[in-house]
Amino acid sequence: MFGTLSDRLSGILSGLTRRGALTEDDVNAALREVRRALLEADVALEVVRSFTDKVRERAVGAEVLKSVTPGQQVIKIVNDVLIDTLGGEGEGITFDAVPPVPILMVGLQGSGKTTSTAKIARRLTDRDKKKVLMASLDTRRPAAMEQLAILGKQVGVETLPIVAGQSAVQIARRAVEAGKLGGYDVVMLDTAGRVTLDEALMAEVAEVKAATNPHEVLLVADALTGQDAVNTARAFDGRVGLTGIVLTRMDGDGRGGAALSMRAVTGKPIKLVGTGEKTDALEDFHPSRVANRILGMGDIVGLVEKAAATVDADKAQELAQRLAKGNFDLGDLRTQLQQMEKMGGLGGLMGMLPGMAQMKNQIANAKMDDKVIARQIAIINSMTAAERRNPDLLKNSRKKRIAAGSGTSPEAINKLLKMHRQMADMMKQMSRQKGGMLGKLGSMFGL
Numbered sequence: 345m346f347g348t349l350s351d352r353l354s355g356i357l358s359g360l361t362r363r364g365a366l367t368e369d370d371v372n373a374a375l376r377e378v379r380r381a382l383l384e385a386d387v388a389l390e391v392v393r394s395f396t397d398k399v400r401e402r403a404v405g406a407e408v409l410k411s412v413t414p415g416q417q418v419i420k421i422v423n424d425v426l427i428d429t430l431g432g433e434g435e436g437i438t439f440d441a442v443p444p445v446p447i448l449m450v451g452l453q454g455s456g457k458t459t460s461t462a463k464i465a466r467r468l469t470d471r472d473k474k475k476v477l478m479a480s481l482d483t484r485r486p487a488a489m490e491q492l493a494i495l496g497k498q499v500g501v502e503t504l505p506i507v508a509g510q511s512a513v514q515i516a517r518r519a520v521e522a523g524k525l526g527g528y529d530v531v532m533l534d535t536a537g538r539v540t541l542d543e544a545l546m547a548e549v550a551e552v553k554a555a556t557n558p559h560e561v562l563l564v565a566d567a568l569t570g571q572d573a574v575n576t577a578r579a580f581d582g583r584v585g586l587t588g589i590v591l592t593r594m595d596g597d598g599r600g601g602a603a604l605s606m607r608a609v610t611g612k613p614i615k616l617v618g619t620g621e622k623t624d625a626l627e628d629f630h631p632s633r634v635a636n637r638i639l640g641m642g643d644i645v646g647l648v649e650k651a652a653a654t655v656d657a658d659k660a661q662e663l664a665q666r667l668a669k670g671n672f673d674l675g676d677l678r679t680q681l682q683q684m685e686k687m688g689g690l691g692g693l694m695g696m697l698p699g700m701a702q703m704k705n706q707i708a709n710a711k712m713d714d715k716v717i718a719r720q721i722a723i724i725n726s727m728t729a730a731e732r733r734n735p736d737l738l739k740n741s742r743k744k745r746i747a748a749g750s751g752t753s754p755e756a757i758n759k760l761l762k763m764h765r766q767m768a769d770m771m772k773q774m775s776r777q778k779g780g781m782l783g784k785l786g787s788m789f790g791l
């Protein structure tokens with residue numbers, strides 16, 4: 345599954361603990377996984393090649409930040425190249441031309457073309473306060489014309505009255521004319537689709553384009569069709585020239601592969617994405633969100649950035665050395681708790697880790713919230729240095745003193761001591777065995 349790319353990367357790179365520059369071998373090992381994951385996600389082979397070349401170029405010799413692991417650093421580079429390949433943020437559709445501005449919608453039948461036409465018309469009307477006219481040019485399928493008229497009523501957008509017997513070009517001209525006469529800002533032309541690409545379809549679309557000189561030619565493509573969508577995009581772009589892409593059914597595409605291929609192959613921006621059947625299920629395209637989906641993680645990149653900014657690498661190093669000797673005292677626990685607080689508390693930390701949602705719930709059930717962290721730090725602060733080093737000293741009288749000092753109870757202290765014992769055991773195991781969720785969690789802290 346696509347979702348495991350970041351896991352795979354962390355896995356193969358978790359053995360690399362030394363700091364310094366990334367070597368060609370490190371990077372190649374990571375790239376094998378990247379290549380496999382992209383191919384599994386149905387990304388076009390040529391795109392996979394140029395993508396991995398770019399990552400290699402950027403990664404080999406790159407300095408590993410002091411406070412992140414090489415694995416995390418590679419993930420960050422892959423993420424950055426993904427965002428570059430997916431294109432810039434916020435390239436929405438434009439209509440800065442003399443009204444009525446024609447927008448031509450093209451694509452295969454069933455791609456979501458008519459629905460997307462209505463979605464865009466609705467957005468232009470409601471959000472951008474434009475006066476929009478829609479027209480269906482599908483002369484072969486009266487049902488398609490009806491469908492647009494029904495959608496138009498639903499979203500409160502006018503559609504051009506249907507006149508039987510007209511050709512696509514005639515309807516398109518009539519729509520633009522009606523747009524002028526009626527004072528419309530935008531005229532959306534929903535061209536006919538075919539089940540497969542054919543020359544008659546292309547010729548018709550090209551003719552309509554020549555007759556109306558549209559400001560935007562948007563290809564509507566179904567993200568779920570992967571490679572086919574890419575071939576469709578290439579064909580339409582070669583024959584009629586596109587200004588952008590509307591990628592539909594992104595609600596069903598958990599992998600994001602089509603978006604990557606489409607953009608890389610055509611060089612045309614993905615301007616909007618369809619995320620459902622309803623007429624408001626239309627979103628701007630955010631390369632960073634798709635990159636996250638492709639890497640299959642919560643915001644691990646944000647976590648690396650946060651870690652880079654907050655984790656004190658030297659302290660982590662010191663702690664790692666102590667752990668290697670089997671030491672994890674209450675002072676170390678305090679350092680960990682403080683680190684957690686810095687990174688936005690448990691909630692913030694868990695939310696950013698992939699696959700941790702369940703654990704987050706468990707913690708919430710156990711009432712292990714951020715206030716608890718602060719209280720635990722207060723308890724440890726009330727101890728003497730000797731007590732922190734050796735919790736066995738903590739008999740009842742000392743517990744009472746610490747409870748009073750920290751405004752807690754002896755029970756709270758017992759709970760903390762129990763947690764510390766469990767963590768100490770866990771840390772011992774972790775230092776023996778890297779990898780796995782706890783190992784990963786540990787490496788987040790630079791252990």
Ligand code: GDP
Nearest residue numbers: 453454455456457458459592593618619620621
């Ligand atoms: P056309 O033949 O290209 O005009 O396709 P339609 O607009 O008639 O859409 C075909 C089907 O796909 C309809 O049932 C739509 O509701 C559905 N559809 C369109 N866009 C999306 C989308 O973004 N997500 C989902 N889940 N369904 C969509």
